[in-house]
Amino acid sequence: MEGLKKLxxxxxxxxxxxxxxLAQKLLGENISPDTIVKxxxxxxxxxxxxxxxxxxxxxxxxxxxxxxxKEVLEVLKPKMTxxxxxKIKGTVVIGTVEGDVHDVxxxxxxxxxxxxxxxxxxxxxDVPPSKFIKEVKYHEANILALSALYTxxxxxxxxTLELLRTEGxxxxxxxxxxxxxxxxxxxxxxGADGYAPDAPAALKLAERLAN
Amino acid sequence: xxxxxxxxxxxxQKVEEAVxxxxxxxxxxxxxxxxxxxxxxxxxxxGMPLYPEEESEDFAWLVPxxxxxxxxxxxxxxxxxxVIETALKLHKGKAMINSINxxxxxIESILPLAKxxxxxxxxxxxxxxxxxxxxxxxxxxxxxxxxxxxxxHAFPLENIxxxxxxxxxxxxxxxxxxxxxxxxxxxxxxxxxxxxxGLSNISYGLPKRKRINHAFLAxxxxxxxxxAILDPTDKEIMAMLPVAELISGRDADCMDYLTAYRKGKLNx
Numbered sequence: 292m293e294g295l296k297k298l299x300x301x302x303x304x305x306x307x308x309x310x311x312x313l314a315q316k317l318l319g320e321n322i323s324p325d326t327i328v329k330x331x332x333x334x335x336x337x338x339x340x341x342x343x344x345x346x347x348x349x350x351x352x353x354x355x356x357x358x359x360x361k362e363v364l365e366v367l368k369p370k371m372t373x374x375x376x377x378k379i380k381g382t383v384v385i386g387t388v389e390g391d392v393h394d395v396x397x398x399x400x401x402x403x404x405x406x407x408x409x410x411x412x413x414x415x416x417d418v419p420p421s422k423f424i425k426e427v428k429y430h431e432a433n434i435l436a437l438s439a440l441y442t443x444x445x446x447x448x449x450x451t452l453e454l455l456r457t458e459g460x461x462x463x464x465x466x467x468x469x470x471x472x473x474x475x476x477x478x479x480x481x482g483a484d485g486y487a488p489d490a491p492a493a494l495k496l497a498e499r500l501a502n
Numbered sequence: 503x504x505x506x507x508x509x510x511x512x513x514x515q516k517v518e519e520a521v522x523x524x525x526x527x528x529x530x531x532x533x534x535x536x537x538x539x540x541x542x543x544x545x546x547x548x549g550m551p552l553y554p555e556e557e558s559e560d561f562a563w564l565v566p567x568x569x570x571x572x573x574x575x576x577x578x579x580x581x582x583x584x585v586i587e588t589a590l591k592l593h594k595g596k597a598m599i600n601s602i603n604x605x606x607x608x609i610e611s612i613l614p615l616a617k618x619x620x621x622x623x624x625x626x627x628x629x630x631x632x633x634x635x636x637x638x639x640x641x642x643x644x645x646x647x648x649x650x651x652x653x654x655h656a657f658p659l660e661n662i663x664x665x666x667x668x669x670x671x672x673x674x675x676x677x678x679x680x681x682x683x684x685x686x687x688x689x690x691x692x693x694x695x696x697x698x699x700g701l702s703n704i705s706y707g708l709p710k711r712k713r714i715n716h717a718f719l720a721x722x723x724x725x726x727x728x729x730a731i732l733d734p735t736d737k738e739i740m741a742m743l744p745v746a747e748l749i750s751g752r753d754a755d756c757m758d759y760l761t762a763y764r765k766g767k768l769n770x
Contacts, residue, residue, distance in 0.1 A: 350672035350707025392633040395673050395706075417630050442513070442549035443581040449552075472513060472549070 295322070295330040298363070302335030302406075305355025307362050314366045324367040328408060332360045336407055340491030353403055353490050360406030380407075381501040384426050385436040386414035388447035393440035396470055400436065403490040404497055409434075420451040424458055432464060434500055436493070437483075439470040448473075449481045465500035469493060503743060503752075504543065504729035506577050506598070507536030508700065510568065511547040521548050521560055529564065530571035537572035539734035543598055544568060546589070547579035554582035561589040569594055577624070577731075583611040590619040598622040601665065604629030604644040606651070613655045622661045624698055627684065634667050638684040641666055645688050649695060663698040663729055664688045671714070672707030678718065682725045689726035698729035715739070720746040737770040744768070 294317050301310035317327055339356050342348035383404055387397050394416050405411040412430050414422060427435055435455075437448050448468055455461040465484040468477070478486035485500055487493035509532050512518040520528040533544055546568060548560035557580060568576060577598040578589045586599055599616055601624040602608045616623045625648045627641035628634040635641045645664050652662055666684035669677040681704070685697050704718045705711035716739055719730060723746035734740060744762040747753045762768055 346709065349709060350670070351675075354673060390630070392628055392630060394633075395670055399673060399707075416633055441581075446552060 292322075292330070294320070295327065295334070298327065298331035299335035299338065302332050302356055302359050302363065303339045305352060305359045307355075307359045310359045310363050311366050314363045318367070318370055324370045327367055328364075332363055333407065336360055336403070336491075336494065340494070343489070343491050350399060350490075353399060357399075357402035357406035357490075360408075361402075364406075364408060380409050381434060381497070382410040382412065382430050382432040383434040383436055383497060384412045384414065384423065384430060384432040385438070386418035386423060387416040387438045387440075388444050388451060389417055389419045390447055391439050391441040391444035392416045393470075394438075396440060397436075397438035399490045400438070400469065400487075400493045403494050404436070407494045407497070409497060409501075420447065420454040423451050424454055424460070427455075427464055428460065434497055435464050435466045436497070437466065437468045439468075439473060442472040445472055445477065448483070452481050452483060467493065467496055467500060503723065503727070503747060504698075505541045505734050506543040506545050506698070506729055506731040507539075507541030507734050508545050508731050509536055509733055509735070510544060510564070511579070512550045513547065518550050521550075521564070524563065526567055529567055533568045533572040536734050537574050539737075540740060541572075541574065541734045543575050543577045543729075544572060545577045545579055545600065545731060547600075549580065554580075554584050557582065558585045558588045561585055562592060565589050565592040581608075583615060586612060587615055590615060590621065593619070596620060596622065598624065598663070600624045601626050602648065603627070604632065604647055609648065609651050609655075613652065613657055616661070617655060617657050622663060623657075624663045624665050626665050627667055627688075634669065636680070638666075638680050638687055641680075641684045642687050642691065645692055645695075649692050659692065660694040660696065663696045664692070665699050666697065668699055668701070668703045668718075670703055670706035670708075672705075678704060678721075682721055685722060685727060686725040696728035697726060698731060699727060700731040712736075712738070716742050719743065720749075723747055723752070724750045737767075741768050741770040 298313050314327060339348055385401050387394055401411050401413050412426055414426055439445050439448055467485045468483045469487050475486045485496045487496045512521055536544055546564055548557055551557045575595040575597050577600050578586055579600040580586050590597060599621050602612050603626040627644045629644055649659060666681050668681050671677050688697055701715040701719055705714035732739060744759045748756060748759045753759055
C-alpha cells in the first residue's frame with residue numbers, strides 16, 4: 292500500500308514529523324497497528340540496515356531513523372489492541388559492563404532496538420553483574436545485551452554470565468554481547484547466545500533470540 | 503609535535519595474530535616502518551588476553567623485540583600495573599604509559615611506577631565516578647583532580663599528557679567541539695602539563711574517515727596538542743602536520759615546514 296511504503300521511507304530517512312502524521316492518518320484509515328509496525332517501521336529500518344551493511348548509510352542515519360521509529364511507535368501505542376508491542380517483541384535490558392564507562396556503541400544499539408519495537412531498559416555504564424541480574428528479574432526481560440569497549444572489562448561480561456548461572460536464571464534469558472574488543476569467538480568462549488557487530492545486526496539478533 | 507605510532511595494537515587482527523604466533527619479523531617491520539616514518543614513540547598494546555599474566559608475557563616478548571628494531575621509546579598501553587612494570591623493567595629510555603584516568607586506584611597503582619622508572623603518563627579525562635563528562639568543564643575538572651594527585655606524588659606535571667577523549671561525531675555532532683575546547687582549556691589552566699589524543703574515534707560511523715581525521719588533527723594542533731597518536735606511515739597526514747603547525751604559530755621562522763618540503767614530505 293502506498294501510504295505504508297511512504298511511511299517506511301520516512302522512517303528510513305529519519306523524517307520524524309512526516310512519519311508521525313502519516314502514521315496517525317493510516318490509523319484513521321483503519322490500518323492495524325500491527326501492519327503499520329511491520330510494513331511501515333520495520334520495512335524502513337530493514338531497508339536502512341541493508342544500506343548500512345553496504346556502506347551506503349551511516350551511523351547518524353541509524354540514530355535519526357531509530358528516533359523516528361520510536362516516535363511512530365508512541366503514536367501507535369493507544370491503538371494496540373493486544374497490549375503494548377513489547378509484550379509481543381520482548382524486553383531488553385542493556386548496559387555497559389562493570390569498569391567500563393563507554394556508551395557510544397551501547398546507545399546506538401539501544402536506539403535501534405527500541406525503534407524496532409522492543410522495550411529497552413538502559414542501565415547506563417559501569418553496571419555491576421548484580422545490577423544486571425536484579426533488573427532482568429524485575430522487568431522479566433527476555434534479552435540481556437552487554438556492551439564493552441575497554442578491553443579489560445570483557446572479564447565483567449564473563450562474570451555477569453557466571454552470576455546468571457549461579458542465580459539459576461541463565462536458561463530463562465538470552466544474552467547478546469557486542470563492542471569493539473568482542474567477536475564471535477569471545478561470545479562462544481563465555482557462553483553468550485549471540486554476538487552482533489553493529490546496531491542493525493543487533494536488532495536482527497534480538498528478533499531471532501526473542502523468538 | 504610528538505608522534506606516537508599507533509600500529510602495534512592487538513585490536514588490529516593481524517597484530518593480534520602476530521603476537522599470538524610470536525611472529526617477530528612482522529612486529530619488527532611495523533616498528534621499523536613507523537620509526538623511519540617519523541614516530542618518536544611506538545604504542546604497544548596487547549590487551550586481548552583475558553588475564554594480565556598472559557598480557558605480561560606478551561610484553562616481555564614485545565618490548566626488547568621492538569626496541570631492537572627501532573631505537574625509540576615505547577608507549578606502554580595496558581590497564582594492569584603488573585604488565586606495565588614488566589614492560590618498564592625491560593624498556594630502554596624514557597617510556598610513556600597509556601594510561602591513568604581519574605580513578606584514584608589507577609593513579610595510586612600506576613603513578614608510583616611512572617615515578618620510579620621516570621616515565622611520561624597519558625591521563626584520560628574520565629573516571630568511573632563521572633564517566634566521560636559531556637562538557638569540557640567536567641573533563642577539565644577531572645584533569646585538575648589528576649594534576650593534584652600527581653602533585654601529592656611529587657610527579658612532574660610536564661610528564662603528564664592529558665587526553666581529553668575524542669568521541670564520535672556520528673552519535674553527537676558536538677563531540678568535536680567539546681574535545682577541542684577541553685584541550686585548549688587544559689593547555690591554558692594546567693601548564694606545563696601536555697596534551698595528546700588519538701584521531702580515528704572522531705570519524706567512527708562516517709564515510710571518508712581520513713578527511714575527518716586530518717581536519718581534526720589540524721584543529722587539535724591549533725588548540726595546542728603536544729602529541730598525536732596516529733599512523734606515521736600515512737604520508738598524507740604526515741604532510742598535513744607541518745602545515746598545521748606552521749599556521750598555528752608553532753614553527754619558528756617556518757624552518758620545519760621548509761625542511762619537510764626539501765625532504766619531499768609535502769608531496770602527498
